[in-house]
Amino acid sequence: MPDHAILDRMSEIVTHRRPRLRAIARHRPGRSPRGLVATLRTAAPGSALALAVACVATVVGRILPILGAPVAAVLLDALVASTVRPVARMPALAAGLRITGGSVLQIAVVLLGAQVSIAQVLHTGRQTLPVMLGTLVVALAGAWALGRALGVDRDLRTLIGVGTAICGASAIAAVTPVLRPGASRVAYALTTVFLFNVAAVVAFPPLGHLLGLSQHAFGVFAGTAVNDTSSVVAAATSYGREATDTAVVVKLTRALMIIPVSLGLAWLVGRPAWNRADGAGRPDGAAPRPRLRNLVPWFLLGFLALAILGSVWPLSPGVRSDLALAATFLITWALAAIGLSTDLRALRRAGVTPLLLGAALWLLVSASSLGLQALFLGLH
Incomplete structure (x- = not known):
């Protein structure tokens, strides 16, 4: 032929x-x-190891509430990774740790939506929106500008900025599936945010009394300038009951900022890939409009859907508490998996510069929270 x-x-x-x-x-x-x-089957060994660490961390978190289970998991991971080195000894663990650190974390973000009441958000947001948006902009802009000036890695400065701006470990957990940073960056960001949460719990109540803040003013201050929910409650409880109630509502309202921030990061992360793919496939080289399903991560839609559902059909306090415990445990489990994959040498190479960035952002957010509140709401 x-x-x-x-x-x-x-x-x-x-x-x-x-x-x-x-x-x-x-x-x-x-x-x-x-x-x-x-x-x-491939994931089982690594996932089971992370689950064991998460269970121990949960017990530690209940004994030391100021520490919290997610941060306890990261600290336990650092101990296990530096002494036993499980991934180096058993490379088969890596697949399960990777899967658990991704999928479980996304499910946890969905469950966090049950803690947000749209009605409370609308009521509180009208008053505190300038303070919440102002501190958010200060934290994110400061992370970008100061992080670049200090030479902090892009993913790490983004994680520290988002954790400081929104809600600590939960915010870092929410953007991790979007950014897909290295495990060492996640561990460093969590540790940095945790250190300044502890500093806020210790320093903010005396500062509030020194400044003569009212119960409501201190609640807004704690809700916008402290990151993790447990730390917000710890700081506000020592100030008074009204301060605690206000701080919790402001904090949960602030948690909704996870959605626009994560969507923005998803767009920024995906845009170069879309442009490269389109430039290679279309003769005119023009970038197509990205599909909505590529722009919006499914777990953020789940977060918003659960928040709306809980607002239309209010959940009982018991169910809401159970979902909060489940979300916290899943975050702990996922962070345990991420931490066990952490390259400790990369943390040492990062040095103290990211810690300096965290300190600067903490001071900026605290000062801007008080300043904006004095300007828009009053402190007394």
Whole structure:
């Protein structure tokens, strides 16, 4: 058969079978039942190790509420990773740690939506919105500018900035699936934010009395300038009951900022990839409009849906408490997996510069919270 006839016949076969070839190309073994079972078997050892660390961290977090289970998991991971080095000894653990650190973390973010009441957000937001938005802008802009000036890695300064601006470990957990940073960066950001949470719990109540802040004013201050929920409650409880109630509502309202910030980060992270892919595939090189499902991570939609659902059909305090405990445990489990994958040498190479960034942001947010509140709401 002549060469040109062979080429024509091959072209005919490919054209005729093109839909079938596309179906084969789209097939992913991991999505079949057999592939899913294989994935779970591969993930089991690493996931079980992270689960064991999470259980111990949960006990430690209940004994030391100011520490909290997620941070306790990171600290335990540092101890285990530096002494036992499980991943180096058993490389098969890595797959399970990676899967747990991603999927479990996303489910935890969805459950966090049950803690947000849209009605409370609307009521409190009208009063405190200038303070919340102002401190958010100060923290994110400060992380970008000071982080660049100090030479802090982009992902690390983003994690520290988001953790300081919104809600500590929960915010870092929410943006981690979007940014996909290295495990060492997540561990460093969590540790940095935790240190200044502790500093806030110790320093803010005496500062509030020194400045003569009212119960409401201190609640707004704690709700906007302290990061983690447990630390907000710890700081406000020592000031008074009214301060605690105000601080918790402001803090939960502030948690909704996770959604626009994560969406913005998803767009910034995905834009270069979309442009590269489109430039290679379209003759005019023009960038297409990205699809909504590529722009909006599914877990953020779940977060918002659960918040709306809980506002339309209010959950009982017991159910809300159970979901909060479940979310905290899942975050602890996921962070345990991330921490066990941490490269401690990378943390040492990062040095103290990210810690200086965290300190600067903490001071900036605290000062801007008091300043904006004095300007818009009054401190007494």
